[in-house]
Amino acid sequence: MTENERTTPIRVLIAKPGLDGHDRGAKVLARGLRDEGFEVIYTGLRQTPEMIADAAEQEDVDVIGMSILSGAHMTLLPRVAELCRERGMDDVLIAAGGIIPDADVTKLKAIGIGEVFGPGTSIGQIARYFREHARRSA
């Protein structure tokens, strides 16, 4: 199937790993993506990498989007990528949003994080990226 032939909505898991903060940003993103035609599975706050991988597996999502504020991104994000690989979910696009230093972004991309969106990225940009990079067929 090519991109244009895809007839079902792209499924996106939105999660907030780590122990910090609120999930206002994640909720805004979830609503925005819904309005862009995505099916968004919202799993809320305080997710461990294991919980995120479990949910992604059961929901068979095309994309995992993680909003992360804490400094723990260099442990949490690689762990999610690793768990996905272990479970044969290599084709799932993994993306993160948050304030992450450029040097870390480079490292994260090298280990399987597709993209890191900084503050101020529009939902339209994120939606476009997901449409272009999410796996094609079921």
Next chain:
Amino acid sequence: MTDLVPLLAGAVAGERRALARLLTAIEGGADGVRELIPSLFAASRGAHLVGITGPPGSGKSTLVNALATVWRRRGRRVGILAVDPSSPFTGGAIMGDRIRMMEHAGDLDVFVRSMASRGELGGLAGTTWIAAAVLDAAGYDPVVVETVGAGQSEVEIARLAETTVVVEVPEMGDEVQAIKAGLLEVADVIVVNKGDRPGAELAARQLRAMLSSVGGRITRQPPAILTTTALDGAGVDALADAIDAHRAAARAPDQAMQRARNQLRRAAAEIGVRAATAHPEWEELVEAVAERRVDPVTAAERLVGLRS
């Protein structure tokens, strides 16, 4: 095209990824789903199919979470399908039921899958029940389907479940009369949830009085009426008991016949519509009906082959 036969074999053997991918294929109406249905139903292990419905925010997901805790304690593996509406404008959806069920994250014997209704006219019930059959074949029992209790398709899903639980809240007040007809039609168990709020017992009593005073001929067993507090689990053991107890009643021959009738009616309607719209003369007959050269009933009969 994904070959679905190995996915079914994998799901039956307990592979969660295979199960998840098969559900995606079914949801998306992939090629091959139709051919899979006979082996899918043959692989059924007889799971109890439980529908949970009720107004938005009444606590359905929280209650499913609490029920899963009780069922896990009783050694059952629980399959959950949580259905949320798709936006009619964008086709997108937000599915948040899972948040309430995080207590079971990491428990491999609880499988939660969110499904968007995808707005297919009447297609929801069909797809959902094929998905439920997959969870059954994968060894989950009970299989629980949560739907928002609004609209015809949800009522239909309830009709296809073996045991339907309708979740209400103490504040239903004047709605009681309005709910009555719908309740009687589908509910096997009625739950007044949020029992920690004032008026829950009163609401349960009113419901009992109302249902016992209904005139006319009732062929169904009157529903059990229970009070729960899903947040702390109060009353949930009793609810699990009531659901489990209803399984036997649901499988009595007359009830099984009724459900089979509903399933067949739905399948026949879907097949009829599909056959009609795929008929080479469909467009021609649409035009003919628009121009009043033929009436819609005669045209439909021709399309499904009842008239030449």
